[in-house]
Amino acid sequence: MSTPPPQPALHPALADRPGHLLWRARARVAAATEEEQRAGVDLHAVSVLRDLVGSPGGAPRSQQELADTVGISRTTMVRVAAALVAEGLVQRVRNPLDRRSYALTPTDAGARAVRLWQERTEAVQERLIRGFTDEEREVLAGLLLRVAGAEVGEETAEAVRDDIGFLVGRAHTRMHRRFLEDLAPLNLEPRLFGTLNLLARSGSLTQSEVARHLGISGASVVQIADDLEARGFVDRRRDPTDRRTQRLHLRPGATETLAAAHRVEAATLAAQMDDLSADEVATLVALLQRFVTSPEP
Structure with a gap:
């Protein structure tokens, strides 16, 4: 397996901005995911199947619900679901909440595959957070979960809720969506x-x-x-x-627009991180800085 190039240093203009750090962290997770996919493991499929197996009682889940939970597009979800069905890892059943539609449920083979894949996905996460203590990993996961908010629902499997890469993606999605909307008038x-x-x-x-x-x-x-x-x-x-x-x-004029954008940024952060104290925001920033810039082993 090839080693990606070292992560570029953070520029002082962006190093303490949570939105930028989440964006860079998400890019790092995506790069690690792509590398594993080249090695023959589709981590989107792993996430979907792991979420299905982790559902209470293995309850059927709709494709849209799974796409929202895992954080992938509908198009990707359709591809992943078709591949999982073809491999006999999940089956389509009538949706208990809407008998006119279908939902997915894991097969016994799917449950076994999750156990086999878990080691591989844990290895990816270990690469991403190498050098973090157990306490730091727990703190980072907890802060990301709070920033992600409703992007991680109660129905999300516990195994996925502890996944740093997944939480980075969901926290970034929530932050980016709101900031995109707030910046539009400018x-x-x-x-x-x-x-x-x-x-x-x-x-x-x-x-x-x-x-x-x-x-x-x-x-x-x-x-x-x-x-x-x-x-x-x-x-x-x-x-x-x-x-x-x-x-x-x-x-000329861009400086005034940028000043207005800084005010928008502050309001967005206040809204998106209202559940975090100032000290907790500082801790999140410091942990994300390390996450983004730590070299690959």
Whole structure:
């Protein structure tokens, strides 16, 4: 199994922002998941089957309910369900809550598969939180669960509720959805907000520098730069020392928009983390910083 490159350092403009840290943490979980999938394990299928097996009494669950619980799209859920049925790990039965529709329930083979897969998925989580003490892992899981709020329902299997990768995804989903809605009146999105913060702190940056600071691909930065330029927030200018390179510069007026976005961010965080004290928010930030930047073994 190949080892991913070291995680890029957090930029000072973003290092203490919970939304950015959750986004970076989710990206790290996704990278680990993709690596396991290349090794022949579909972790979406593992999560769905584990949730089914962990349901009280193995009760049937609808595909939409499972998709919401595990945090995957309907399209992915349809693919996962079809594969699990074809492999004999789950079966479709009449939905006890709606006899006109079907739900999924695990087979005996599915229960055995969960036990076999559990070791593999636990190994992924161990890689992600290597270096954390048992107490720190428990604290991080508890804080993420509280931030995720309703994104993790009471019906979610206990095994999934303790999974750091799953909780990172659900906490990010809740935070991102709310921030996206709150930024809309400013003609901004979270991904654009992060780039503006970088430029406000660092002055002009090349697109490759933005990519490194955000931990994303060059192609993703090109799209971000296109969107920021189209919305009138940045200009692209040739680097005077290297005419082949373009630098991003804030345009007049962007600073005022960014200041308004900071106020929106504060209100969003207050609403999304109202269950956490200031000390608990600081603890969550510190743990996520370690999670995001810790090197792979």
